[in-house]
Amino acid sequence: MKWSLLFVLWILPVAAATLPDPLPQGELVYGRLEPGERIYHRGFELKPDASGTFVFGVGRGQTEPLTFVVKKGLFSSEEITRSVQPRTWASEQINGVPPNTIAPSADEKERIAREQKILDAAREKEDQTAVPQCFLWPVKGRISGTFGKRRVYNGLMKGDHSGFDIAAPMGTPVKAVAAGRVQLAENDLFYTGGTILIEHGSGVFSGYSHLSEVSVPVGTFVQAGDVIGAVGATGRATGPHLHLTISWRGVRVDPQILLTDRCP
Ligand SMILES: [Zn+2]
Structure with a gap:
């Protein structure tokens, strides 16, 4: 039983997307994808450049954690959640x-x-x-x-x-x-x-x-x-x-x- 579970985990590719943790409030944020990965956020695909870098923005008023979906191949889909680091605004x-x-x-x-x-x-x-x-x-x-x-x-x-x-x-x-x-x-x-x-x-x-x-x-x-x-x-x-x-x-x-x- 244990061994079969390990086997299943091993054949499912694990998302390796890199995202800052926590995310800075009110900033443009860059992340990185491994080859073959795709990432989605707020209904948009964040399309990477040739080096795998992608970009998105975190709002000035964003306090709730943000969610991303990383897909690899046909079957692997993983949800990533990141909290937002608040900033003090004058x-x-x-x-x-x-x-x-x-x-x-x-x-x-x-x-x-x-x-x-x-x-x-x-x-x-x-x-x-x-x-x-x-x-x-x-x-x-x-x-x-x-x-x-x-x-x-x-x-x-x-x-x-x-x-x-x-x-x-x-x-x-x-x-x-x-x-x-x-x-x-x-x-x-x-x-x-x-x-x-x-x-x-x-x-x-x-x-x-x-x-x-x-x-x-x-x-x-x-x-x-x-x-x-x-x-x-x-x-x-x-x-x-x-x-x-x-x-x-x-x-x-x-x-x-x-x-x-x-x-x-
Ligand atoms: Zn102004």
Whole structure:
């Protein structure tokens, strides 16, 4: 009996996928698959690159453990659960943003809803198959806002900061953080003003907001470091800066830990 059980265990391949344990909250996370393995998370297959590396995001507000399914061959399917390591998020007051961006009129609310649909649709586009692993600074300047901070605007509205802010003079060139396809290029969105979204592959997008100039049309394929626009203060902003977001299938993650001066 014992021996037959051992035998059954031996012939079933055991998933060898590598995943950090615990998972960091609010970060882009990389894992690794052995040849022949496939991994699924939140209904998506996390497709690996040639080296077996795959990527996904853990939300700023994620506290419950996350589940993954690893499949190998036809019959082996294993569920992996990982807890999430919470992080401490600071809070801040932001005063002086345009009052209508805090209490929009009925017309503005309609506009916001319309623009949200455009943004959501752009984030669902999938042309690229890369697993982006290196992100350049889009602009150099003073860090004026960190990701995930709880914010109170004009003493009223609350929200979590969805990106990373870099202050720089008006008109400073903004560069693509990694290679990818421009999936949205808008000159004047209500909250984010001049806005660009670039799809890098595996559901990873970078977003650039408050631009004074948008210089790449939708559909352009850009290389890391290509100039795509210029720093501005359009939309809900108190001064010229770049609001950079990185997301994985709509899950916002901390851009700051990903940025580097040099990519291989
Ligand atoms: Zn910001």
